Amino acid sequence: MSLLDLYDLSLQGRRDTPALDVRGPSGQWHTFSFGDLDIRSNRLAQVLASRGVRAGDRVAFCLPNRVTVVDLWLAVVKLGAIAVPINVLYRGREIAHILGDATPSAVVTTTDRAPDFEASCACWTVDALEADASTAAAIRPSGRADAATPVALIYTSGTTGVAKGAVLTHGNFAANALSLLTAWGISSADRYFAALPLFHVHGLGNGIQCWLASGCHMRLVERFEHEQACDWFEDYRPTLFFGVPTMYVRLLDTAPARARAIGERMRLFVSGSAPLPAQVHEDFAALFGHVILERYGMTETLMNVSNPLVGERRPGTVGLPMPLVAVRILDEAGEPVTDGKTGELWVKGPNVCDRYWNRPDATASAFVDGWFRTGDLGTRSADGYITLQGRRSDLIISGGFNIYPREIEEVLTSLPGIREAAVVGVADAVRGEVPVAYVVADTDLDVSAVEKSLRAEIASFKVPRGFVRVDALPRTALGKIQKHLLPAWTR
Numbered sequence: 350m351s352l353l354d355l356y357d358l359s360l361q362g363r364r365d366t367p368a369l370d371v372r373g374p375s376g377q378w379h380t381f382s383f384g385d386l387d388i389r390s391n392r393l394a395q396v397l398a399s400r401g402v403r404a405g406d407r408v409a410f411c412l413p414n415r416v417t418v419v420d421l422w423l424a425v426v427k428l429g430a431i432a433v434p435i436n437v438l439y440r441g442r443e444i445a446h447i448l449g450d451a452t453p454s455a456v457v458t459t460t461d462r463a464p465d466f467e468a469s470c471a472c473w474t475v476d477a478l479e480a481d482a483s484t485a486a487a488i489r490p491s492g493r494a495d496a497a498t499p500v501a502l503i504y505t506s507g508t509t510g511v512a513k514g515a516v517l518t519h520g521n522f523a524a525n526a527l528s529l530l531t532a533w534g535i536s537s538a539d540r541y542f543a544a545l546p547l548f549h550v551h552g553l554g555n556g557i558q559c560w561l562a563s564g565c566h567m568r569l570v571e572r573f574e575h576e577q578a579c580d581w582f583e584d585y586r587p588t589l590f591f592g593v594p595t596m597y598v599r600l601l602d603t604a605p606a607r608a609r610a611i612g613e614r615m616r617l618f619v620s621g622s623a624p625l626p627a628q629v630h631e632d633f634a635a636l637f638g639h640v641i642l643e644r645y646g647m648t649e650t651l652m653n654v655s656n657p658l659v660g661e662r663r664p665g666t667v668g669l670p671m672p673l674v675a676v677r678i679l680d681e682a683g684e685p686v687t688d689g690k691t692g693e694l695w696v697k698g699p700n701v702c703d704r705y706w707n708r709p710d711a712t713a714s715a716f717v718d719g720w721f722r723t724g725d726l727g728t729r730s731a732d733g734y735i736t737l738q739g740r741r742s743d744l745i746i747s748g749g750f751n752i753y754p755r756e757i758e759e760v761l762t763s764l765p766g767i768r769e770a771a772v773v774g775v776a777d778a779v780r781g782e783v784p785v786a787y788v789v790a791d792t793d794l795d796v797s798a799v800e801k802s803l804r805a806e807i808a809s810f811k812v813p814r815g816f817v818r819v820d821a822l823p824r825t826a827l828g829k830i831q832k833h834l835l836p837a838w839t840r
Contacts, residue, residue, distance in 0.1 A: 351493075351496070351498065351523075352494070355562050359563075359564040360383050360384070364384030364387065365382055365383075368567065369567050369568075370567070387423075390419075390420045390423030391424075391489045391490075396482050397428060398428060399485075403430070404429030404494075405430065405499075406453075407452065408430050408455060409432075409451060410456065410548070411434075411437055411462060412437070414546060414547050414552075415475075415569075418547045419547075419569075420482075432502070433514075434547070434548035437462075437548060447504055449469070450504075456470055456473070457475055457478060459476075460476060496518060496699075498519050501553075502514045503550050504648075514706035515649040521702060522651070528700070529555060529652060532671060537564040540585065540587045541556065541565055541566065542585055542587035542589070543567050545593070546826055546827070548826075551591065555651070575596070575602070579611065583610075589615075590615065592618065593621065595623075597629055597641060598629055598768065598769070600637075601632055608637045612636075618641045619644060620643045621643065622828055626665075626759060626769075627763070630665070642655065642668075644668060645735070647723060649705075649723075650696055650700050652674075652700060653694075653698075654669060655667070655668045656669070657669065665736060665759060667736070669734060670735075671698070673699055673700060674696055689730070693726055693727075694735070695717070724740055724742065726753065743832070746781055747782050747783055748810060757770075760803060764799060769788065770786055771786070773832050773835060786815070787818075799816065815838050
């Protein structure tokens with residue numbers, strides 16, 4: 350079974366059903382049916398084939414959210430090719446690395462971005478492709494694929510080193526979609542408001558797959574704009590929204606009556622791609638009357654763990670393993686830790702990528718006896734809820750004690766006036782490393798008061814030795830904090 354067999358429940362089975370709203374050049378919303386999307390992608394697939402794209406070829410794209418991204422994804426699936434999404438914020442060095450590693454047949458981008466790619470490989474502008482597709486035959490290609498066929502090569506965010514390409518298959522995406530539809534109760538009755546970028550696995554691997562598999566309606570915007578977000582919620586009246594923590598932080602500025610009305614119409618708010626502070630979780634519930642469902646996934650594995658749709662959505666945790674996923678928490682010797690103890694999460698399931706592209710060394714390091722080592726640290730409660738403690742590489746060892754930055758960050762963001770926090774380890778001649786906190790605060794930081802509050806909540810060796818107030822934390826497009834870009838701390 351390929352992804353297309355799953356999609357055809359909508360593309361063929363709901364041909365006349367409205368599927369997608371996108372804003373046109375004039376600012377008006379334009380609606381496409383599932384049948385429209387099937388025809389459009391058939392035509393684009395014919396254009397790609399005429400330009401030499403064959404099964405197994407990589408086709409990169411660097412595009413903002415627009416209907417052509419959907420057309421392109423479906424065309425790649427139908428041809429048996431491999432999509433290579435590129436973050437629209439990337440520039441020279443980042444782009445060169447991906448193109449040099451993935452060696453795509455071509456990259457599809459906008460006219461204004463074409464100069465960034467033309468020197469590296471064939472560059473096809475989206476306007477030219479759309480023009481050719483408008484007159485192409487709407488014949489579906491005869492490409493064949495199964496669950497083991499690669500369909501996407503998605504590069505990790507590279508927050509701590511060179512980005513690696515995860516090879517994701519038709520089976521990975523299909524298993525993830527079916528698991529999410531079941532776990533989160535997604536159906537054709539939902540209305541999905543899509544504001545996540547489609548170059549990222551969150552928007553592409555979760556949002557697009559759940560939409561096509563369920564046959565629900567989707568409204569796609571180019572980007573999340575918090576100034577307009579409430580207007581969009583009120584106009585579209587969605588039941589389903591996937592977001593990242595920074596979006597929910599922004600939504601906390603909504604007037605109470607307006608927030609409550611939006612929350613009453615929503616069925617499910619989901620948060621992922623970065624840790625959701627427990628304080629934001631609680632503040633959002635109080636304001637919107639709706640409890641966010643936090644979950645945990647990775648580029649390499651899609652979804653691993655989720656708080657339940659029915660049951661307790663516990664603040665600060667990512668919940669329980671997904672239906673098709675097994676999770677172990679192991680120590681450095683590869684032995685299971687007891688409940689409440691910190692270890693590394695290892696996962697196994699049909700959601701896990703096939704391998705890293707061109708990186709047999711990284712593949713061999715990450716995969717052990719069929720298990721994938723996530724590099725993420727966490728604990729499991731007695732009733733099974735998993736709490737993340739940060740990346741293994743973020744662990745701070747100070748004077749022989751292990752310090753997990755996430756724990757300190759949670760306490761900091763619970764304090765009045767502190768909106769966001771990031772804790773990193775800084776070299777120290779005596780203790781090896783000491784924690785330093787970077788905070789985004791509404792007012793001047795009273796360090797002595799913050800330290801006093803921290804000492805009442807956590808052990809003294811965990812209290813940061815320095816505090817740096819910043820206007821904003823450096824983040825990826827999906828809100829993951831890039832700690833290596835924080836300014837240097839001076840004692």
